[in-house]
Structure formats: C-alpha cells, structure tokens
Amino acid sequence: MISVDGLTVEMGGSALFADISFVINPKDRIALMGKNGAGKSTMLKILAGVREPSRGRVNVPTDCRVAYLPQHLLVEDGRTVFEETEQAFSHLHDMERRMAELNHQLETRTDYESEEYMAIIEEVSALGEKFYAIEEINYDKAIEQTLLGLGFKRSDFIRQTSEFSGGWRMRIELAKLLLRKPDVLLLDEPTNHLDIESIQWLEDFLVDNNQTVVVISHDRAFVDKITTRTLEIMGGKLYDYKVNYTEYQRLRAERREQQQRAWEEQQKFIAETTEFIERFKGTYSKTNQVQSRVRMLEKLELVEVDEIDTSAIRLKFPPAPRSGNYPVMMSDVAKSYDDKRIISGVNLTIERGDKIAFVGKNGEGKSTLVRCIMKELEHEGDLQIGHNVKIGYFAQNEASVIDENLTVFQTIDDVAEGDIRTKIKDLLGAFMFGGEASNKKVKVLSGGERTRLALLRLLLEPYNLLILDEPTNHLDMKTKEVLKYALQNFDGTLIVVSHDRDFLDGLVDKVYEFGGGKVVEHLEGIYEFMERKKLENLRELEK
Structure with missing residues (x-):
C-alpha cells in the first residue's frame, strides 16, 4: 500500500535516522515506537506528506487516502460540534452536488454528439x-455514535466548538478522521486527551473496522490491544517485528541475548587468532597458516549487538515525615461552577498509605476535587x-513555577x-534529559519538557502525600516505568488522576469513580474495576 525506501532525516548535522525502508500493507496495525526524540513524529509527518525527508522517498498510490492526526491541532470556530464533525463527509457531499450538476447538464443540453x-x-x-463504491452511510447516526464513543454528551452536539478546550477539540478532529474511513490512519498520541472509556471505545473501533493504522502512543495497554506489528526507531535504525509491543520487547531481548553470545564467541575467536598471528608471524614453517588467518580476520563480518536502552534506573523517594492516620477527610463536599453542579455529597476518608486512582469521564470533577484538596478552590462541606x-502536587500547569533562568541540571x-x-545525571537521563540536554536553560524547554522536569523535581522532595494529575502525558514508556517503580515503593499516600491503565495496574489499590456528580469508592485495582464495570454495563443493556 505505502512503501518507504531509503528514508534519511538529518537535523543539526547528524542523522535522526538513516536509510530506513519498510512497507505498510493493507490491514496493518502498526505501533511506531521509540524514545522521545528518536524521530517518531517526524516519521509520521513524512508518511502524511507534511514534511520532506533529507533523502529517500515515500510511495503512496494515487487512490490511497491517508488521514493524519497530529499531537497539536485547533478546530476552526464558527460551527457547532455536530456541524464541524459533519465536515468529515464534505467530500461525499461535494461529489453528490457535482453529480447532480452534471446530470442537470445532460438533461438540458442537446449537443449529444459534441x-x-x-x-x-x-x-x-x-x-x-x-x-457508489462507498458503502451507504447514515450520516447523522454515524456522527452521533462516534461523538458519544469519544465522550461527548448529546447536549454537546449543539454547542459551539469555541466553548471547548484543546483536548476536546482534538476529539472532534479524531471523530472526523474516523468517519472519513481513510485507507491509512496516522495517529500521533491519540489517547492523550481521552478518558479510559473513550480509549476503550477507540480500541474497539479500530480493531472492529480492521483499520490500517500507524500509531504513536505511550499507552502500553492501548498499543497492545490495537496493534499487530511494531516498528521501533532506536539509534537511527528501524526494527520491524510482526507482533504487538509487549511481545516485541520479549523477542528483542531474546535476539539481543543471541547476538551477545555470538559476539562473545567471535571476540574469543578474534583474540585467539590474533594471538596465533603474533606468536608465529616470524616463523617460516607457519607462514601459510599465519597468512591464512590474517585473510580470515580481514574477511570476517563482525557481529553487531543491537543497541539497548539502559535509561530505566530505579528511583526511590527521600524519607519523609510520617503523617497522621487520615491524611484527607471529606464530609458532604460539593462544588459548583455558576449553576452547574460538578460534585456533591462527597464523603470520603483517605487512610495513610492508600494508593488511589481518580477515574471517570473528563469534566466529571476529578481535577476539581484535587484543587479543592489543594485549597485552590472554595467548596461546600467539610474537607480537612x-x-x-x-503535600506534593503535580498538575500540567505546575511547570510554570520553575525558575526559567536555571539549567535543567x-x-x-x-x-x-x-x-x-x-545519581542526578542518571535521573535526568531517565527523564529524557541526558547529555547536553541537562545544560539547557529552562526558558528554552518545550511545554512537555518543562512538565517532565517539574515532575522529577517533585519526586525528589520529602512529601508524604503525593497528588498527581495526569503525570504520564509527556512521558515515554521507559520513563513511565521509572515513575511507576518509584511510586510503588513510596511509603506515603498517593492520589493519581490518570487514564493510563497500564500505569495504574499494580500501582493503585483503590479506585474512586467520578460520574453524575458523585464519587464512589471501589476497593480494588484498576483492571478488576474495569472488568466489573464492563459486566455491569452489559447487564444494563440486557434490561
């Protein structure tokens, strides 16, 4: 379907990746993986035709429709959510209008032989x-199902797009791409602005429609569910395996072990051969044997061992003073914005050592309750x-409090x-600030880089209650592993707002579910909670 031949991208005098070739086949569901900065988004832009490579070419058939969802995008204002989503079918409406116009000409013209x-x-x-080759579509029904699946309410359909945040606008654009049913779908971090229910809906949509897709995502559960092939960019090379990411990691580890053994055997052979040459190079009776071994070494094809990412180090929190038995106590806590009730009647007691996930659809009050705990918002009821x-608090806007004149280090x-x-340099490397990046001034960092830096700084201070609001949004998988290990071994109390199921699995032992203005406590891990909720939803469908 799409062939990539000899692709090279050079930046700042060095190659981001070099001489990469691969083919995207119909019905391939590909995870494009690699550390931040490896060139994943650059590769996706080249496939989408919005960026040119330094060398090489991408061959896309003329009848192949490619749709691209970048990380950052703004939907135009001036339409309702439904009207904007309806633009997904604009090409079909244009075709209908053109056919009607042409048929009218055929009916009215008389120059039949011209x-x-x-x-x-x-x-x-x-x-x-x-x-007519396109399957018949009930436009309104398709739009409704897609918007509901991505977390919109029916009452949102008539609201102006300008009323929504960037994350919700991204959902509108994603809905449009899915409805267009392109031949190839290119998605860059599609789950960043989705809640767990919307992510699950998207997984089912992509799998059920057998969609050809190339996706960049640091959500391991999402990647493993939807993909059947993994392309990883590492050290400027491309590794291609016909399995999902978790299975790919296992196969890569096995391959590297085999390479390591072969390399060690070859090094032993080279050392022994070199020693023989050195010992007998002046001995007349051994001349032929020496020359034979010299030629053998000259022709020897050296075994290469795949690069391995060693950035995942073990981070442990500094010792913190012991808190009381109940770090947070709530009685009839409620919060409204203008006339809209967000949460009400919240009665919860968080015990020392609890590790809790706040989950629920966006807009149901997760971040609002966090801000009430932090005394950033006034509220009704008693919260002690x-x-x-x-308290150590991390939110996406916390990066703004870092001194811009300091370096990362x-x-x-x-x-x-x-x-x-x-271990500061190792820690910085684990959080993707290795090498010269540690000497950068904060003022030149991107928003995502500042967020990572703010999170790392938080982890090094002696807190006994950590409140983390979407901490994994700008982290790659290796960095998430570092963070998760640290939090698993944190002996304080943890509240985390996250939609990343793989990150929450094995980390939290309680789930607080937000919905309909209420907060319900579930004494279980994230996958137990999700499985039970799925069963409950099925029972509701049977009623």
Missing part, C-alpha cells in the same frame, strides 16, 4: 463509480487535611539530597 457532452458523460460515470501532612541539583545527588 466532445463536451461526451466528457460530461465520462465524468458522471467516473464519479458515480467512485461514489490530617496531622503532619506534607541546576533545577534538580537544588532539591536533590543525600545519595540521590550522585
């Missing part, structure tokens, strides 16, 4: 063949913070204490 008349017949025939509680060096000071 070249113009024959040209109209040919165009009508070609358009009709293309139009327990004895000796030291200085930012972490200022808060690191004890043994951790000897």
